[in-house]
Amino acid sequence: MNKKKKVTIEDIAEEVGYSTNTVSRALNDKSEIKQETKDLILKTAEEMGYRPNRVAQRMRAQKTGILGVVVANNANPFFSRVVKGIESAAADRGYNIILKDSDESPDKEEEAIKIMLSEQVDGLLISPVNSEKSNITKISEDLPLVSFARHFKGLKIDFVLIDDLKGGYLATKHLIENGYQEIALLNGPLNELSAQERLEGYKKAITESGGEPDPELIYDGVLTMDQGYRAGKKILDSDRTLDAVHTFSDFVALGFMKAAEEASLKIPEDIGIVGFDDIPFCSYSRVPLSTVHVPIKEIGEEAVNILLDRIQNQSKEEDLETNQVRLEPELVVRSSSGAKQFSET
Amino acid sequence: MNKKKKVTIEDIAEEVGYSTNTVSRALNDKSEIKQETKDLILKTAEEMGYRPNRVAQRMRAQKTGILGVVVANNANPFFSRVVKGIESAAADRGYNIILKDSDESPDKEEEAIKIMLSEQVDGLLISPVNSEKSNITKISEDLPLVSFARHFKGLKIDFVLIDDLKGGYLATKHLIENGYQEIALLNGPLNELSAQERLEGYKKAITESGGEPDPELIYDGVLTMDQGYRAGKKILDSDRTLDAVHTFSDFVALGFMKAAEEASLKIPEDIGIVGFDDIPFCSYSRVPLSTVHVPIKEIGEEAVNILLDRIQNQSKEEDLETNQVRLEPELVVRSSSGAKQFSET
DNA sequence: TTGTAAGCGTTATCAT
């Protein structure tokens, strides 16, 4: 029993005594064909275990039905859920996805994009590592491209992301309203636009309340749980006082929370914490984490929709305006914030 | 500026005045070619922005360089990290992956497999939803196939998974040794072999200690955080006494933990909890979660290695033995277990 | 209603 069994349209043709053409017509349910022959062919194909060869179909169609997905880090639950949303939305519309993980590395990202190009993907979905990518414009001229969760700074490229400014604003304002006064920001890497906007939101909330942002309370490049933990250790160990923190992600918040507890700080009495993303674990952390909820699934779905629209309108006059969507974040108050006003007014 | 710019080997041939053949040779760095022409061709290709068309290459090579990955649920951090491991290991060896999420649905899984077949993937990696899949043997005759994290019951199909029996045993034994006496098992769906083995390990530990497994303490089909929470509610609300629980996943444990705290139970004094998987959040839950650590990354890597070995040896006499690997789990004691002996002896 | 033949982009074989 050898492993070579790939049944082709020709094998079927031979079997039933019709031409490959007729077989193809039957398989694709074309009109001009006798019901009888069609039935026979379909039955035979089934029996022989025929599966259409997508590679060959592609070769003809000059379309692959594949969407390339370059994710920054699939080990991050936020991204893995977006990916799931993408896969599901794509599948609903008959597309498959090729997944590459850039692992937050610009080099791997570039390599991944090249591969996607070679793969002839019909479109590309990407959560860029670096928002200042000069050559991406060129690529997007040839290939429908939508960035998700992050985007390219100042470029006319479709994206779906969270209104980060609003997110940062909401979180900070919430902390202020609850009496916290020295609010730190553990921001992400500033080369990411989302981090830049988060910072703006943070500043806006503080300024609006009559305060003034204190540069010493602003940290950037804190991305992982571990980094959050270590940053927490360092900050809480220094003589810099603070009574609240807003972080770039729930991960970071969780890490910080651990550091805070190790420093014997009470949450939320001594220190308020507000994260970002609303991953499922927020309700299950040591102290349930207040955070900014983000419609993760929708990010993937929207991104796929926009991309497929663009793919399907590719042939028309290309006057499609750039489609830049910002989904609304929402504050979710749990226990890690909001008690300051009672304990200290 | 139209979006049609796909440069082919023929375009290059025309440009440099050589045949497509020569261009191909230059591109593939074949020996029989003048250095001079090669340089010219390479330079021209670069300038024209040529990218090899993988679809066409595949058509010729009758190999795709693609591995199909059917994951049970990419929103589950355990799986998403395995997927990351797979993608990374595959990329290292020059393979791309097509990802499909079966969403724990047998129907979607079947559909996904069909698609992979059509995609002509060189091999298939799958975490099966249902371990009793009769037609998978047929498929594995045509297509190199390795299951990961889960496997097909009694079939001669390669797999990489955790020694679940040992995992269940380790966790239960640990609880027993720490003085817990009524240990419940919140098991996964019993149609999964891993759940069956987990149960065996649980029973083995109890029997070994001179006890007898109590069917009333064994629950199955508890898979998600939410289900863990609701199961916890129900169990703790009943008059059935218990002082410890071992769960099918950390998720379930986290859900159960929440229910336990809502029932004002002290962890680990009143109730001990041991999860499974060791997802990164274990250290960050309300009470740091004891669990059974699983070498996640290695699962993906091993699976890819085995699969590629099989792919590369496909042509040889197919006397390769089935390669069934069980990676060793390891007990990780945190705070949610192990104090019973002190508080109650 | 069915068959013939061309072509998608690439590479391998066989000439030259």
Added chain:
DNA sequence: ATGATAACGCTTACAA
């Protein structure tokens, strides 16, 4: 060292 040609499996004009 280079070129012509065939072939991979499929779909689609065009013929019959």
